[in-house]
Amino acid sequence: MNNYSIDVEVSEVGPRDGLQSISPILPTEAKKCWISALAAAGVPEVEVGSFVPAKVLPQLADTAELVEHARGIEGLRVAVLAPNFRGAQDAIRAGAHKITIPLSVSETHSLKNVRRTHAQMLEEVSRIAGLIRETPENQRPDFEGGLSTAFGCTLEGPVAPERVVQLAEALMQAGCDEVGLSDTTGYGTPDQVRDLTRAVWRAVGRDRLTGIHLHNTRGQGLANVVAALDVGLRTIDASMGGIGGCPFAPGASGNIVTEDLVFLLEGMGYRTGINMERLLEARQVLRDSLPEEIELYGFTPEAGLPKGFRYA
Amino acid sequence: MNNYSIDVEVSEVGPRDGLQSISPILPTEAKKCWISALAAAGVPEVEVGSFVPAKVLPQLADTAELVEHARGIEGLRVAVLAPNFRGAQDAIRAGAHKITIPLSVSETHSLKNVRRTHAQMLEEVSRIAGLIRETPENQRPDFEGGLSTAFGCTLEGPVAPERVVQLAEALMQAGCDEVGLSDTTGYGTPDQVRDLTRAVWRAVGRDRLTGIHLHNTRGQGLANVVAALDVGLRTIDASMGGIGGCPFAPGASGNIVTEDLVFLLEGMGYRTGINMERLLEARQVLRDSLPEEIELYGFTPEAGLPKGFRYA
Numbered sequence: 013m014n015n016y017s018i019d020v021e022v023s024e025v026g027p028r029d030g031l032q033s034i035s036p037i038l039p040t041e042a043k044k045c046w047i048s049a050l051a052a053a054g055v056p057e058v059e060v061g062s063f064v065p066a067k068v069l070p071q072l073a074d075t076a077e078l079v080e081h082a083r084g085i086e087g088l089r090v091a092v093l094a095p096n097f098r099g100a101q102d103a104i105r106a107g108a109h110k111i112t113i114p115l116s117v118s119e120t121h122s123l124k125n126v127r128r129t130h131a132q133m134l135e136e137v138s139r140i141a142g143l144i145r146e147t148p149e150n151q152r153p154d155f156e157g158g159l160s161t162a163f164g165c166t167l168e169g170p171v172a173p174e175r176v177v178q179l180a181e182a183l184m185q186a187g188c189d190e191v192g193l194s195d196t197t198g199y200g201t202p203d204q205v206r207d208l209t210r211a212v213w214r215a216v217g218r219d220r221l222t223g224i225h226l227h228n229t230r231g232q233g234l235a236n237v238v239a240a241l242d243v244g245l246r247t248i249d250a251s252m253g254g255i256g257g258c259p260f261a262p263g264a265s266g267n268i269v270t271e272d273l274v275f276l277l278e279g280m281g282y283r284t285g286i287n288m289e290r291l292l293e294a295r296q297v298l299r300d301s302l303p304e305e306i307e308l309y310g311f312t313p314e315a316g317l318p319k320g321f322r323y324a
Numbered sequence: 325m326n327n328y329s330i331d332v333e334v335s336e337v338g339p340r341d342g343l344q345s346i347s348p349i350l351p352t353e354a355k356k357c358w359i360s361a362l363a364a365a366g367v368p369e370v371e372v373g374s375f376v377p378a379k380v381l382p383q384l385a386d387t388a389e390l391v392e393h394a395r396g397i398e399g400l401r402v403a404v405l406a407p408n409f410r411g412a413q414d415a416i417r418a419g420a421h422k423i424t425i426p427l428s429v430s431e432t433h434s435l436k437n438v439r440r441t442h443a444q445m446l447e448e449v450s451r452i453a454g455l456i457r458e459t460p461e462n463q464r465p466d467f468e469g470g471l472s473t474a475f476g477c478t479l480e481g482p483v484a485p486e487r488v489v490q491l492a493e494a495l496m497q498a499g500c501d502e503v504g505l506s507d508t509t510g511y512g513t514p515d516q517v518r519d520l521t522r523a524v525w526r527a528v529g530r531d532r533l534t535g536i537h538l539h540n541t542r543g544q545g546l547a548n549v550v551a552a553l554d555v556g557l558r559t560i561d562a563s564m565g566g567i568g569g570c571p572f573a574p575g576a577s578g579n580i581v582t583e584d585l586v587f588l589l590e591g592m593g594y595r596t597g598i599n600m601e602r603l604l605e606a607r608q609v610l611r612d613s614l615p616e617e618i619e620l621y622g623f624t625p626e627a628g629l630p631k632g633f634r635y636a
Contacts, residue, residue: 169630170630170631197630202588230587231588232546234543238547238551275544276547280515311540311543315510318509318511319479
């Protein structure tokens with residue numbers, strides 16, 4: 013599957029955002045099998061891990077090895093998270109294609125989460141951008157600033173769109189190639205998705221914000237995707253089986269479910285390059301490697317594709 | 325709550341579409357309590373039952389009594405299903421404000437479901453329309469033709485939009501006041517919702533199609549609602565706790581979940597007239613009256629409203 017035939021890019025964040033909230037550590041080989049199965053299904057981008065200290069998130073301690081494995085898969089774009097300069101160094105050394113540094117729009121959340129103010133985080137972004145500039149061109153990763161809690165914060169409540177716009181500008185000035193919007197708390201509504209995207213576009217340019225990371229905490233995930241597509245965003249994060257985030261009750265998952273997202277996109281006429289049957293095989297690979305008590309979500313895997321279903 | 329302050333009408337179909345797939349029969353008093361609690365939360369319309377023979381659906385045998393009860397609640401619009409002339413007679417006698425007769429666009433499904441061809445169903449619609457004309461004006465219900473399997477059929481597969489349009493025209497000619505679109509199988513996509521609504525509008529007029537009945541079988545329910553709102557539909561069916569339809573696995577429900585729908589609508593700036601806290605009280609009334617093994621779905625009830633949430 014060649015990239016030119018893709019209308020919307022699905023970025024699978026399960027190996028990072030999904031696994032980071034699961035305590036039993038998956039063997040590295042199991043993660044590799046899953047990543048390979050995702051790629052074999054046509055998933056164009058996988059966020060394979062995060063370069064955080066192993067003692068903070070032991071589940072993600074093998075991120076460098078996963079980057080190396082994923083880089084060996086032709087056509088796959090290998091994304092990672094790096095919360096700081098040290099992590100970015102490791103990410104560049106490992107050879108990631110894309111590095112995302114999360115910046116929480118809620119400073120309260122930022123202080124609680126990474127113990128850094130906005131100013132300190134922006135300083136870190138500048139240092140990473142400098143490092144990337146010094147990296148030989150053929151090894152230089154894309155560098156994204158991920159605006160988390162952009163749609164509201166469980167600590168601060170509503171987040172002013174002006175604050176999101178200011179921080180998007182600051183991230184670009186500090187040296188990011190692009191910014192991303194992240195509904196960390198599942199507060200977002202379709203109107204917010206449209207309005208906030210347009211506001212950030214006006215500040216940093218349309219080509220500097222192309223993707224969105226949505227959660228399904230209040231069941232609004234795919235509704236927000238429809239708004240994201242309407243406004244013109246073309247990279248959507250999702251997690252296989254909806255793993256990750258803050259699971260509550262039956263059906264409550266953190267991330268939006270990759271399988272349901274692909275059905276939505278193909279059904280709407282957007283080519284994803286992803287084959288549903290092989291995606292369900294990748295789901296089985298994940299299922300087989302996860303402890304039984306970890307539930308996989310998703311409606312389409314259970315209901316199956318509609319009779320007579322056609323890809324976009 | 326006065327109707328003039330409502331932008332989008334939520335029609336609660338749980339007492340009909342939800343309960344009809346639950347075998348343990350709920351006491352009539354429990355149903356009355358639930359309907360009253362729904363109305364107390366501000367739900368403007370409730371489909372309280374279906375006038376089918378008691379031996380076919382014993383759960384709905386008390387529909388006449390529920391209509392009488394619901395008619396006693398000021399401001400509540402009382403809707404019922406009637407699959408045939410006999411049912412419509414009973415519905416008029418009971419005093420329903422609105423009668424919906426379902427017509428399956430898939431004739432295969434129609435024959436299997438009600439053992440009637442399209443021609444036979446349209447003949448039934450004509451007879452009911454005649455009966456309504458003979459009914460004293462102040463007791464005359466609204467009469468809707470519900471186009472089920474409009475987005476695809478589990479037996480026939482894809483359903484041609486032209487067929488939906490033809491049947492919408494035929495229903496209007498046979499004497500319906502309006503038509504409704506129903507995604508019985510959960511096959512629908514946001515594009516289909518927009519395109520099909522516009523196609524039917526061109527044929528019968530915009531004021532003759534204002535509502536939609538969506539299922540969440542493949543997790544696309546609220547995504548389809550966003551499309552329905554975008555195109556301009558203003559009555560959305562939903563079921564408390566997502567009961568009804570064809571439940572599969574964790575999170576899979578038939579109908580879209582009223583609680584999540586109200587959060588979506590209010591979050592998007594559409595006034596529903598519904599109070600979320602009281603809606604959750606109504607959910608508790610339902611929970612208390614349902615057998616334990618019946619699961620209630622919905623994300624918002626578990627996650628709670630966002631900090632600083634404001635109604636539209």
